[in-house]
Amino acid sequence: ETGVTQTPRHLVMGMTNKKSLKCEQHLGHNAMYWYKQSAKKPLELMFVYSLEERVENNSVPSRFSPECPNSSHLFLHLHTLQPEDSALYLCASSEGGRNSPLHFGNGTRLTVT
Amino acid sequence: AQSVTQLGSHVSVSEGALVLLRCNYSSSVPPYLFWYVQYPNQGLQLLLKYTSAATLVKGINGFEAEFKKSETSFHLTKPSAHMRDAAEYFCAVSGVNFNKFYFGSGTKLNVKP
Numbered sequence: 001e002t003g004v005t006q007t008p009r010h011l012v013m014g015m016t017n018k019k020s021l022k023c024e025q026h027l028g029h030n031a032m033y034w035y036k037q038s039a040k041k042p043l044e045l046m047f048v049y050s051l052e053e054r055v056e057n058n059s060v061p062s063r064f065s066p067e068c069p070n071s072s073h074l075f076l077h078l079h080t081l082q083p084e085d086s087a088l089y090l091c092a093s094s095e096g097g098r099n100s101p102l103h104f105g106n107g108t109r110l111t112v113t
Numbered sequence: 114a115q116s117v118t119q120l121g122s123h124v125s126v127s128e129g130a131l132v133l134l135r136c137n138y139s140s141s142v143p144p145y146l147f148w149y150v151q152y153p154n155q156g157l158q159l160l161l162k163y164t165s166a167a168t169l170v171k172g173i174n175g176f177e178a179e180f181k182k183s184e185t186s187f188h189l190t191k192p193s194a195h196m197r198d199a200a201e202y203f204c205a206v207s208g209v210n211f212n213k214f215y216f217g218s219g220t221k222l223n224v225k226p
Contacts, residue, residue: 004156031212043203043216056212090156098207099145099164102214104156 006105023074023091030096032074037088081112119217132191136204145207146187
């Protein structure tokens with residue numbers, strides 16, 4: 001496989017459930033990102049990991065918990081979410097320089113009921 | 114401060130017509146600029162990037178963009194629209210910190226037959 005792979009593609013969960021989103025990159029990149037894309041809102045940066053160390057946490061509620069066990073894998077653990085958390089969650093990776101573009105996965109469409 | 118403004122949340126053109134999507138940026142350092150495209154139910158895909166080598170940048174699918182420092186603009190153009198170009202387009206500028214990218218709100222391009 002090449003590129004950035006996200007699983008699952010779709011997820012429906014109740015407000016009391018616990019679930020995890022998974023992201024894997026096969027590009028040899030050093031940095032990985034979680035973005036949230038909601039309808040009619042700009043792309044929101046949630047977390048950034050560089051060389052497996054979290055370097056950015058954009059005031060995200062604690063019901064979202066990231067994990068980066070190695071430079072190829074990134075998880076987003078979800079618990080007690082709210083309906084307003086329904087969105088497309090995008091994972092991305094980059095080589096880590098200012099001129100290095102982001103490479104995105106196809107996202108996980110999350111619906112919280 | 115870094116920011117991006119995309120004028121026009123929706124643009125509609127006829128097939129074969131010129132495509133012009135506008136992007137203006139603000140940057141406190143020499144900017145690196147990117148255009149991404151997002152097709153339905155997919156992640157963002159890099160169209161092209163400006164990294165100071167040349168002011169006219171050619172990308173994939175026949176798109177190009179011109180960096181104009183005096184106008185702080187990086188507009189995306191394509192001479193002749195195809196139906197397959199219907200998608201949402203995002204302009205982005207890299208932050209002072211290499212971990213951050215600032216995205217515009219996106220422009221949805223509709224191509225009429």
